[in-house]
Amino acid sequence: MSSTSTMRAIVISAFGPPSTLKMQSVPLPVPTPGTALIKIRAFGINHAEMHMRRGEWAESVPISGIECVGTIEECPTGEFTPGTPVASTIADAPHRMGGLGRTIPGTYAEYTVARVSNIVPLVDDGDALLPLPWNQVAALPESYSVAWTCLFRNLALERGHKLLIRGATSALGRAAVNLAVEAGAVVTATTRSEEKFEEMKAWGVTEIVLEGKGLPARFQEQKGEQVKFDRVLELIGNTTVVESLALAKRDGRVCLAGWLGGLDPIREFNPLLEMASGVHLNFFGSFVFGEPEFPLSDIPLRKIVRAVAEGKFDARPYKVWRFGEEGIQEAHRYMEEGLAKGKMVVVIGEEGKEI
Incomplete structure (x- = not known):
């Protein structure tokens, strides 16, 4: 005492x-x-x-x-x-x-x-x-507890899932990358800095793209087809979550868990026009x-600490x-x-x- x-x-x-x-x-x-x-x-x-x-x-x-x-x-x-x-x-x-x-x-x-x-x-x-x-x-505690819950509870991530992480070089994003790669997901990640590309490849990320508005259109332009993901972890927040909904396939899940882009509310969102049928949107706050x-x-925090050690x-x-x-x-x-x-x-x- x-x-x-x-x-x-x-x-x-x-x-x-x-x-x-x-x-x-x-x-x-x-x-x-x-x-x-x-x-x-x-x-x-x-x-x-x-x-x-x-x-x-x-x-x-x-x-x-x-x-x-x-x-x-x-x-x-x-x-x-x-x-x-x-x-x-x-x-x-x-x-x-x-x-x-x-x-x-x-x-x-x-x-x-x-x-x-x-x-x-x-x-x-x-x-x-x-x-x-x-x-x-x-x-570790906050970043990994939130990342683990978002990935394996809210998103029900499984081996082989195509996962998009928006804001992947944030502390939370980096924790999510580590956990998702270890779980066998195929990870695409966004970052605001091209300088981070090589480092992120070393983490096990399969594809890296620059973060910014218009991501669905840029994916389509680069690949010549519409790109869809099984799971999307949205860490930029209200400014990009509508776009992220467009990037999820039918029965796909989007988890909103970060606000790197600020706290301004989503404006003029019309689900009838902007949300794909059969896509699941959820939220997690720690x-x-x-x-x-x-x-x-529920969170294997001791296992995570040991993995870091x-x-x-x-x-x-x-x-x-x-x-x-x-x-x-x-x-x-x-x-x-x-x-x-x-x-x-x-x-x-x-x-x-x-x-």
Whole structure:
């Protein structure tokens, strides 16, 4: 149990630019039955947190952050032993939207409290997983949990399926590529940068195209025929999802799970004219993790961590910052200006210490 009653946290002092993120001393959160206090060792930075900082998200609290890795500090009802290495991602109560950084204080802090149903121990049979630095394991919980759920639950991806991933060089997109390639899917991916083409081929992507509007027409022009996919993972968002519907074959599925193109709503969408018959459109938002229909235990996160540790997945973070006001602000500037080329991580304490 922590011997202090306060902790350091990065707080949204007002809705606005990255400079509104300020370091403050705040009360240490207190765990209650069914929750645990986590000493945070590192956490990932996510686009949702940028929108929360701007005041564009439906729910947010002053301490942002929707995922973390660390060690159990205290667990009142004994589900976890103090010192156990764990990962946690959002949602704090069944049957309602919410969670870390949304309705309860998040992970931009030295400690956080999360429901035990949203905590995954990073141990197998009592032994720690293969050595992996905190800065690497912090790149996994949110991206891989969402990617796995989108691919194998919402999209019901199977070996041999032709899969299109729009926005594949984002942190979520890259996780989806790794998982889909391992599952035997034939992956076509989009990116805004031709510089990423060779790197993506090394990931196992079969075909790479430049992201942009008019993709169905460009596919047809290049191949001389209409191109259709079994499955489409849409990470650009509302600006391109109508096009993605046109790229799915009959009985195909499209999963909308990202908003790299912004949060503006879909405008003037007429399903009668713009949606192919027999195509299934669904949505996934990670705020549902922890609800009965979406248990975090459903996701093989320990297997994913082991795959990264064994070198099967290249999940190294794009950039790592030390915990502090300057680092957090710079990370948010990277997001705002579109400079991030992968997962960004913040570490507290010893960056290279292994779990």
